Amino acid sequence: QGGVRPSLMFHASGPDHPLPYADKLQDDKTPHSSPDSTLQKNIENLANYYADLSADLSLSSAMNDANKSWIAAETNLKIYIDDLASVFEEVMFPENKYTRKRAELHGSSLHLQGLIKAVSTDFNYKKFFSAKTGGGKRNYSITIALDVSLSMNGHLADCAMEALVCFIGALNQVGIESYSILLFGDQIKIIKTEQQIWDPATILTFLRHLHFDSQFATMDANAIEIATELLSTSSGRGSKHLFVFTDGYSTCGLRLTKALARAEDEGVDVVGIAVGFDKTFVTSTYKNYAVAALPSALSQALRSLYTREESASDEDDLQLMSVFSRQGGDSVEEILKNRSNPFPKLLDMLRKEREVKIQEGNNPA
Numbered sequence: 001q002g003g004v005r006p007s008l009m010f011h012a013s014g015p016d017h018p019l020p021y022a023d024k025l026q027d028d029k030t031p032h033s034s035p036d037s038t039l040q041k042n043i044e045n046l047a048n049y050y051a052d053l054s055a056d057l058s059l060s061s062a063m064n065d066a067n068k069s070w071i072a073a074e075t076n077l078k079i080y081i082d083d084l085a086s087v088f089e090e091v092m093f094p095e096n097k098y099t100r101k102r103a104e105l106h107g108s109s110l111h112l113q114g115l116i117k118a119v120s121t122d123f124n125y126k127k128f129f130s131a132k133t134g135g136g137k138r139n140y141s142i143t144i145a146l147d148v149s150l151s152m153n154g155h156l157a158d159c160a161m162e163a164l165v166c167f168i169g170a171l172n173q174v175g176i177e178s179y180s181i182l183l184f185g186d187q188i189k190i191i192k193t194e195q196q197i198w199d200p201a202t203i204l205t206f207l208r209h210l211h212f213d214s215q216f217a218t219m220d221a222n223a224i225e226i227a228t229e230l231l232s233t234s235s236g237r238g239s240k241h242l243f244v245f246t247d248g249y250s251t252c253g254l255r256l257t258k259a260l261a262r263a264e265d266e267g268v269d270v271v272g273i274a275v276g277f278d279k280t281f282v283t284s285t286y287k288n289y290a291v292a293a294l295p296s297a298l299s300q301a302l303r304s305l306y307t308r309e310e311s312a313s314d315e316d317d318l319q320l321m322s323v324f325s326r327q328g329g330d331s332v333e334e335i336l337k338n339r340s341n342p343f344p345k346l347l348d349m350l351r352k353e354r355e356v357k358i359q360e361g362n363n364p365a
Helices: 022-027 039-055 057-076 078-092 112-120 155-173 200-208 220-232 254-265 295-307 315-321 332-338 344-359
Strands: 010-012 097-104 129-137 141-147 179-184 188-192 240-245 268-275 289-292
Touching: 010 295, 022 254, 039 057, 039 188, 039 200, 039 220, 057 078, 057 155, 057 200, 078 155, 078 295, 141 155, 141 220, 155 240, 155 268, 155 295, 179 220, 188 200, 188 220, 220 240, 220 254, 220 268, 254 268, 268 295, 289 295
Parallel strands: 141 179, 141 240, 240 268, 268 289
Antiparallel strands: 010 289, 097 129, 179 188
């Protein structure tokens, strides 16, 4: 009914989108920076931390409160969690591990019941081989990284958190519980590995470290390197995925490109995710990205990315997605000069209200 086209609410990279700045890597002579050699020790310390936390009765009330808050958030966002879970099931994480044998047309052994039925029908029934095609599960290696640097503070942080509640809720809903979570800003903080379950202790730890106003740098390259290391040691047999919730404003320069290139070489599918109306930079830093104007549009953005369905693709659409996007140069004068008003009806209403006040002899506010 005259509204904004749905495609303007999300945008995803195309199949031919290159890794930005990859052409500059051949001129870069700096050695590859390896992740901290104490990573394994940190993972062991994390396991000990959660064992102590779960046994600390003085924190049981805080853990229960954190769990209740998370459940309340998931309840409020259930419709979006269901949408995202459908995308996970249908296009992103289809069943790839089967635990029960069934009668099939092909297999390495015979299925007794199928063979009996085949004999009784003079082999008109063809499914007498045995193969593991029942009891489907999803077995993937997944890491979620959240940018908690100062540039995310405010609207982007709110949107990222809401989107993350949906993302984690959808993973749990489709039966994927072995995933890792880390936060990055000045420092990298591993919140959860695939060895920890998503329980009140994990939720409390996650919420306690959500501060978007104290870390000035964005060490996303370090985060991607550590995430790649975590995924390389994962027990998952399926594909490896890293989802980075960020605004794309890095302080690592070309090191980010090198980290992304290394992850790709090691078979890790890295997706930069930006959620919110504010201007972000993920389209210029990540090879694969999904941008959503609102958390409710994240499922559409991811579906578009993984099915290569049509989404906002030209520059005009990208400008409309963000009322704060820059047009032209970087100076304030050029931004204001070239900006088209995103709320023309509101402006007309305010103008008419001002004219009424003038006619009535009142001073405009």
